[in-house]
Amino acid sequence: MCLALCLAAGTAQAHHHGRCVVDDLDREVCLHNPARRIATLSPGATELTYAAGAGDQVVAVVSYSDYPPAAKAVVSVGSHTRIDLEALVSLAPDLAVGWVSGNPTEQLETLETLGVAVFYIEPRSIEGVANAIERLARLAGTEQAGQRVADAFRKQMGRLEKQYAERPPVSTFYQVWNEPLMSVNDQHLIGQVIQLCGGTNVVGEQPRLVPRLDDETVLAADPEAIVAGGMGEESSLWLTYWEQYPNLTAVANHHLFFVPPSLIQRPTPRLVQGTKILCDQLESVRQQRGAR
Incomplete structure (x- = not known):
């Protein structure tokens, strides 16, 4: 009525x-x-x-x-x-x-x-x-x-893009959901952020924007870094799941990273903050490489 x-x-x-x-x-x-x-x-x-x-x-x-x-x-x-x-x-x-x-x-x-x-x-x-x-x-x-x-x-994102444009690539898996396991391809905004930071999305060529995957896909890709959002702004519990696979490169080198989802999964100006966090995380992978 x-x-x-x-x-x-x-x-x-x-x-x-x-x-x-x-x-x-x-x-x-x-x-x-x-x-x-x-x-x-x-x-x-x-x-x-x-x-x-x-x-x-x-x-x-x-x-x-x-x-x-x-x-x-x-x-x-x-x-x-x-x-x-x-x-x-x-x-x-x-x-x-x-x-x-x-x-x-x-x-x-x-x-x-x-x-x-x-x-x-x-x-x-x-x-x-x-x-x-x-x-x-x-x-x-x-x-x-x-x-x-x-x-x-535009200016802030452009600065970050310039800063990381020549950095060595870091193979990266981004987890957008846990059950079912979901990620993003290179056409997704998050996929573009990974590339901006010098990351290589290990499922970037998947045909679906948000592909559904299984553990075997991630294990076969063996990423250097696993990045997750989570069920909340301070919950990194999804990352502990991967610790059951100690031979996974990201797990063996302690490269399991969390980014508050609202900073990277919402297409807003706060994406600058999420991008800075992700870029810093991938840079830490490069620094550990150099230390080995």
Whole structure:
């Protein structure tokens, strides 16, 4: 009932007028005026919207939207996998920032039928992160603030790329999930970060962006470094699993590394921090090589 009653409260999406951007589904999204009531439907979308200078316009988030700290005070309307549409529409958003592969398509389509503009994002490159910030800033009318953040991000990542461009490669396995065992290929943003740090992703040529694997694949590749995110920001328990294989090079040389997942698995400006951590870890592998 509320969905129908709240329809009038929503701001209709503008077509071919006002401020327009192309989202990550290659759809043109247009607003007559800058968005004033924004719903961010993934933790990454929340971070990117705040980074774009539009934090004060965010009226709804989903669970685990924990950065920046101000986002914790915003009303949560469910999880990225199941949005409470009635609660969301009752907040009268004029823009929803959706996650291409994470939000239920049918729910976002329903939002659009109710007059809420939906901007889909899923940055898959370092430049894609910066560009997402710029496009969000365009929709929110915060272009100057967003441009500053996007430019700073490009500059910082460029510095890291230059610093590690000539470093000897380190064969690396990145674990993005444990059951089932999952990693990333070279087309994934994390795969690109590994390459930036001078790492060689041992499953980089897998056809799927996020391949499902078995232990034997990792044992056969015998990486020098194993890097894991984890179930939480301070939980490195996934790494202890690999200690059952003492002959694995990464285990024998104590090169089992943890990176807080929000710093490397969310496509946001904090990727700079995650990249620095990973690059330092791979550099320690090189230094140990030289000491042997």
